[in-house]
Amino acid sequence: MVTPYSPRPLRSSYTFGADVEITCISPIHEAKEGELTFVANPDYRRFIKTSKASAIILGEESEDALVPQLIHKNPYLAYAKIAQAFYKPNAGPKGVSDQAFIAADAKLGEGITVYPFAFVGARAKIEDGVVLFPGVYIGADAVIGAGSVLHSNVCVGDGVLIGQRVIIHSGTVIGSDGFGFAPGEDEIVKIPQTGIVVIEDDVEIGALCSIDRAALGETRIKRSAKIDSKVHIAHNVEVGECSMIAALTGISGSTKLGKWVMMGGHSGVSGHLNVADHTKIGAMTGVIQETTAGKTYMGFPAVEAGEWRRRQVHFKRLPETEKKVKELEKRIADLEKKLPKTEGEATC
């Protein structure tokens, strides 16, 4: 049987104000003494009075709270930042394993960690503080910016440029060839994919994503974009700053996403499109036309969410509507029978 779950101990504690020591962050209805909690969703304000937490992060002051309050206009953001201070990931080994492969002409920064079975190719540059987990592959001429962490079995192709503090989860492939082919009569000829991928600073990419290199030029993921697992990003795509893309989503070739775009799970955008800033794309939605900034889209082909919802209501009523049309037809036939024939219709 599976060993029962024992939660991983937090690795730090902090004193909070004069005399409150905090050892942990917990949801408001589970928090115990010595723990910090938060209210981001107003529905949870009702728990403030009874919470056992020793301190609380709130959006605005509450008379109900009997413990120290930390007030922040975005309590969820404050929680995230404090949680980062508490959370220390397992400190692994430091240094470069002699079971790794480092090309003779690769350039290695200070304080890096290279685990066994990681591979660093010719002329690649690994900047200060980078961590390369086991099975990571770094192609020739690639650059991994300072402080970035590449989890196990991440593959980074030749010439790919990765910024600072980037996190890439296991199995993700950056810089595979784009899907570019010229069909002939009895053959299909590959178009060499000679561009690169650029991942800017503070991007995070989930597990098992594929981000293809450009045919010519570059595929670019801009600053602070967050990408979930199993997302596919085709050649020459640009993902704007702070965009967030949920799992199993695909973006076709040469499409440009603006900044702060949100895409739900299993969604897609077709090729050569502009998706405006702050566009929201629902789950299982397929966008095939340009979008308007700030609007939400649903369905395939995607339409504005309000329109999509209205159509869904009518779609649901369709059997009833059809039944009514049949009734009306009958009532019209009855009416027609009762009316005298006009001349043109005279019986023969």
Place this chain on the structure above:
Amino acid sequence: MVTPYSPRPLRSSYTFGADVEITCISPIHEAKEGELTFVANPDYRRFIKTSKASAIILGEESEDALVPQLIHKNPYLAYAKIAQAFYKPNAGPKGVSDQAFIAADAKLGEGITVYPFAFVGARAKIEDGVVLFPGVYIGADAVIGAGSVLHSNVCVGDGVLIGQRVIIHSGTVIGSDGFGFAPGEDEIVKIPQTGIVVIEDDVEIGALCSIDRAALGETRIKRSAKIDSKVHIAHNVEVGECSMIAALTGISGSTKLGKWVMMGGHSGVSGHLNVADHTKIGAMTGVIQETTAGKTYMGFPAVEAGEWRRRQVHFKRLPETEKKVKELEKRIADLEKKLPKTEGEATC
């Protein structure tokens, strides 16, 4: 050219009853002498009389069969069990390769196999009989239960607990960070994902799946669940016992699937939902509300399959319905012309 296919020889033979030696299992219309066959689908009972097989597994006795019959109420299940007895996977090497990396404080059971380039992290526990193929990564504090097999390049993150007799296919990632972020004004802050993943006994997971660790607490896949390739399971999800999930499916954060739930390919469930026991979810279907036990759901947003089919019929007839509405409008206009105007409508 590709070498022509030569089927892999079975590695065992069994005597069946007094004097029938069986060397192979084959479909009923292909079976030859010395082979065992089965009828799971009643449509195939018509082949019983003419089959060349030397023995046959049936749900109920048949007068048509001229060879020994093995009767089982679930012949497909009986076939599966017998096939397992016949099939012996390639016996690989035994022992721990000196080209693998094993942390000094990892605990290794008896009879395990660790291939070259597998990595076992600090304090990890590898129980008896486990096989770790090349490129497998086991994070710190992880536990791999007795008899489990992790195929090439599987990644298991820190603290993940895997039960007994679990099979995980190549490239799958267990314990990557959940997709949890707090958006600020000009930044997006990561919420540390401090929970774990628990995979219970007898689970099988296909190739290139991602199962994220919980934000807090655990993500759990319960006993005997079977997961196809490229499935994404988000943080804090629970998959119930004996549930079966087809390829390219996604389950969003904190959703709980009951037991014996079936999900078709390319389907999805949104977050924080309960999917009742024995729910069936069709291919390309997106469930966004709680389900009723034993019911089948289709479409996006998902509705009960009967309702979905009815709407499809009406949807198909929609052009015709619209045409009829136009005709009725014309007939009504004709009727209106023939009737005398009432007072309020008097011509001026």
Place this chain on the structure above:
Amino acid sequence: MVTPYSPRPLRSSYTFGADVEITCISPIHEAKEGELTFVANPDYRRFIKTSKASAIILGEESEDALVPQLIHKNPYLAYAKIAQAFYKPNAGPKGVSDQAFIAADAKLGEGITVYPFAFVGARAKIEDGVVLFPGVYIGADAVIGAGSVLHSNVCVGDGVLIGQRVIIHSGTVIGSDGFGFAPGEDEIVKIPQTGIVVIEDDVEIGALCSIDRAALGETRIKRSAKIDSKVHIAHNVEVGECSMIAALTGISGSTKLGKWVMMGGHSGVSGHLNVADHTKIGAMTGVIQETTAGKTYMGFPAVEAGEWRRRQVHFKRLPETEKKVKELEKRIADLEKKLPKTEGEATC
């Protein structure tokens, strides 16, 4: 910050006709002197006159062109072939790394490259000129045909046969077990997947695809098929010659695709179907019935594209149609009021 993009220099130059030296291929509105360009899309013929390119590939001769013209009936194909002549991928190391693992009884051809941390299993055959990147896993008895390239972390299971000049991108898994199980009452029994996968000559497969081995017999990808990233191909599927399959697509068990079939992103085909030659399947489309050769299909469940488009128009008009039905109902009621009651309806 990310280092600014510096394009990778092309590695060859060619003289074109008597006195034009070409160093690069560029899009027509970006090409500079010394560069070759092409017009595949007639819309771009308007750039011919003003292009700075030193030579141009065209479908038919143009009086506007002031530079040498290369005429080919399929200019895009000609461009692809010429681009291949220009493009030389980074020449990596040659030979077999002593940090790779090669089984003692594996057979290695001439001129192969095996990077560190690649694994070649028992009796596997690696033909001439093959390149196995780091982290590649080749199972027992597998064959990799001459000139094939397997990028980092590709997994090839036992007994899989791969043809010549096949390209497989990073992280792809060929020969994982098919999803075959027999549900019992309190257990689910695995059906051994004892078949193989055959990949024919000149196939290209993107990153992170999974192609499952057959339950019995084979899964086969035929000559020159091109498969994008994250495609899932189930057990016993056959993909026909020159078929092209876009990303995030799934093909269910035992389905046969004809030749020159095209599938859009996020599409799927259910099991045990025949998809006829030259069928086109749109993005996010789910095919659940046999198709007609040469036709295009859209939607779920898929119908012919013309029918799908017509239904979409009516679907869009559905709120308006329903409104009209309500108006007609009112007009009929008005008409009914004006007509004298017939006997059966006489007031009491």
